[in-house]
Amino acid sequence: MTSRIDTWLAAAVADAERRGLPELKPLLEALARSTEALRAAEAELRDRTGPGAPQAGAGA
Amino acid sequence: MTGPDLRRIGDIAALVRAGGVSPVDLVQGCLDQIESRPRVNAFIIVLGDRAMDEAATAEHEIRAGRWRGPLHGIPVAVKDLIDVAGTRTTSGSAVPSTEAAEDAPLVRRLRNAGAIVIGKTNLHEFAFGTTSEESAFGPVRNPLDETRSAGGSSGGSAAALAAGMCFAAVGTDTGGSIRIPSAACGTVGLKPTYAEIPMAGVVPLSTSFDHAGPMTRGVADAALLLAVMKGASHAAMPQPPRRLVLGVPGPLFCDRVEDDVAAMLARVRGALEDAGHAVLDVEIENARWTADVYLHVMLPEASAWHAPLLERHASSYSPGVRLRLEMGRYVLAEDYLRAQALRRALGAGVDRALDGCDALLLPALPMGAPPLGAATVEIAGRTEPVRGAMLRLTQLFNMTGHPSIALPGGAGRDGLPRGLQLVGRRRATGRLLAVAAAVERQISGGPGSVGGGTG
Numbered sequence: 001m002t003s004r005i006d007t008w009l010a011a012a013v014a015d016a017e018r019r020g021l022p023e024l025k026p027l028l029e030a031l032a033r034s035t036e037a038l039r040a041a042e043a044e045l046r047d048r049t050g051p052g053a054p055q056a057g058a059g060a
Numbered sequence: 061m062t063g064p065d066l067r068r069i070g071d072i073a074a075l076v077r078a079g080g081v082s083p084v085d086l087v088q089g090c091l092d093q094i095e096s097r098p099r100v101n102a103f104i105i106v107l108g109d110r111a112m113d114e115a116a117t118a119e120h121e122i123r124a125g126r127w128r129g130p131l132h133g134i135p136v137a138v139k140d141l142i143d144v145a146g147t148r149t150t151s152g153s154a155v156p157s158t159e160a161a162e163d164a165p166l167v168r169r170l171r172n173a174g175a176i177v178i179g180k181t182n183l184h185e186f187a188f189g190t191t192s193e194e195s196a197f198g199p200v201r202n203p204l205d206e207t208r209s210a211g212g213s214s215g216g217s218a219a220a221l222a223a224g225m226c227f228a229a230v231g232t233d234t235g236g237s238i239r240i241p242s243a244a245c246g247t248v249g250l251k252p253t254y255a256e257i258p259m260a261g262v263v264p265l266s267t268s269f270d271h272a273g274p275m276t277r278g279v280a281d282a283a284l285l286l287a288v289m290k291g292a293s294h295a296a297m298p299q300p301p302r303r304l305v306l307g308v309p310g311p312l313f314c315d316r317v318e319d320d321v322a323a324m325l326a327r328v329r330g331a332l333e334d335a336g337h338a339v340l341d342v343e344i345e346n347a348r349w350t351a352d353v354y355l356h357v358m359l360p361e362a363s364a365w366h367a368p369l370l371e372r373h374a375s376s377y378s379p380g381v382r383l384r385l386e387m388g389r390y391v392l393a394e395d396y397l398r399a400q401a402l403r404r405a406l407g408a409g410v411d412r413a414l415d416g417c418d419a420l421l422l423p424a425l426p427m428g429a430p431p432l433g434a435a436t437v438e439i440a441g442r443t444e445p446v447r448g449a450m451l452r453l454t455q456l457f458n459m460t461g462h463p464s465i466a467l468p469g470g471a472g473r474d475g476l477p478r479g480l481q482l483v484g485r486r487r488a489t490g491r492l493l494a495v496a497a498a499v500e501r502q503i504s505g506g507p508g509s510v511g512g513g514t515g
Contacts, residue, residue, distance in 0.1 A: 003392055003394065008392065027383060027387045028387065031359075031391070034356070035356070035391075035395055037349075038349075038352040038395060039398065041352065042402060045405055
């Protein structure tokens with residue numbers, strides 16, 4: 001199961017605040033947008049190339 | 061008849077070997093330059109007395125006929141991310157560091173070839189930035205305009221070269237950290253093929269992307285230093301084809317650059333075509349994924365290495381560097397692995413763009429050196445963060461491992477340099493250097509050359 005980005009972001013922001021790093025929030029929000037784009041790229045590649053497309057963990 | 065170019069190692073090393081120039085005078089000249097430009101702040105540690113002693117020894121050895129190699133008596137600067145025996149490797153940080161017991165292998169090879177390490181250069185803290193402003197030792201200033209950044213993270217190395225404080229320097233490049241400052245300071249910087257130069261004794265940033273490489277004033281010097289640093293017996297630079305075929309990747313690489321950079325590229329392209337070379341438009345597939353893939357590999361790799369230091373010394377980091385490292389601790393393992401997998405597709409895209417070409421030709425930076433303190437820049441009508449803009453044209457080739465070199469392309473209307481970039485085929489750094497030497501000759505040599513052109 002793929003982790004949901006909104007759930008991850010809420011947990012990450014809460015953890016950063018608990019650790020006394022509230023200034024991390026905008027960076028984590030930017031990272032969440034980037035993660036969304038990364039997952040879309042993976043889906044696009046898989047759609048384009050079929051089941052033989054690189055899987056997570058295939059390395060580089 | 062032209063005399064030797066005393067800025068180039070190849071020429072000056074021959075004079076040193078023949079006894080026409082003293083290594084003591086070379087080292088003293090570099091030390092004088094360092095002393096005369098303190099605001100540039102290129103060095104964290106200057107090894108003045110030690111370098112002078114080594115120069116005197118080199119002079120005796122050469123007089124006695126004991127020539128140690130192609131760098132004998134040549135002053136070289138080393139980025140302070142790399143171990144030099146008897147000095148602390150500060151990484152430009154206030155985080156406590158230790159004194160290196162021995163030279164990094166790449167430094168040992170430089171010394172074995174006769175190089176004299178004149179000092180350790182300033183950098184963006186832990187190589188985690190592109191401007192060399194966030195350093196515990198103060199910002200590096202561009203020697204060509206002290207209100208501007210020297211680029212980064214190897215900003216001190218490029219500034220030292222441009223200001224005549226050394227004859228060559230060593231840098232590291234994880235997303236462009238050799239090529240970016242080279243472009244900002246008007247020097248040459250080579251990111252070789254991944255793993256071509258050993259990284260032992262170098263503080264890592266992102267082990268998947270880290271490269272060490274030479275920074276010089278010309279392509280032939282870069283070839284010479286590469287050969288020494290990789291432990292080869294001689295510089296392997298094959299003859300380039302008489303008619304080069306170069307591919308220009310337009311989308312994402314040449315269409316979002318400032319006007320002076322676009323003008324530089326057009327001038328160089330025109331000069332190459334006039335000389336009979338072919339310059340083709342190509343596309344790098346999937347290149348729009350670059351920044352997202354880069355972020356999800358580089359951040360967690362950097363954070364993993366820094367985790368123990370962050371636990372003990374968080375307040376010693378520059379605030380911006382600390383926050384970026386903390387951000388990396390939140391990247392999920394599944395997304396790190398997705399990004400590693402997508403690297404293959406990016407690499408295949410670069411391979412396809414290079415198919416039928418000797419090299420790719422593109423800018424190294426989408427603009428000239430940014431003002432110190434700038435958080436954003438406006439490029440082609442769009443405002444973007446300085447860091448993202450400076451990485452935009454170089455970081456892809458760290459992910460794919462293709463060799464890549466920055467060289468001066470001419471000046472903008474502000475008089476400051478604009479940088480070109482050439483990208484070669486996988487594991488063919490020697491061939492890339494041969495192409496770069498041919499392009500360098502076309503840009504800087506003889507009538508009709510374009511090196512001195514302005515915007």
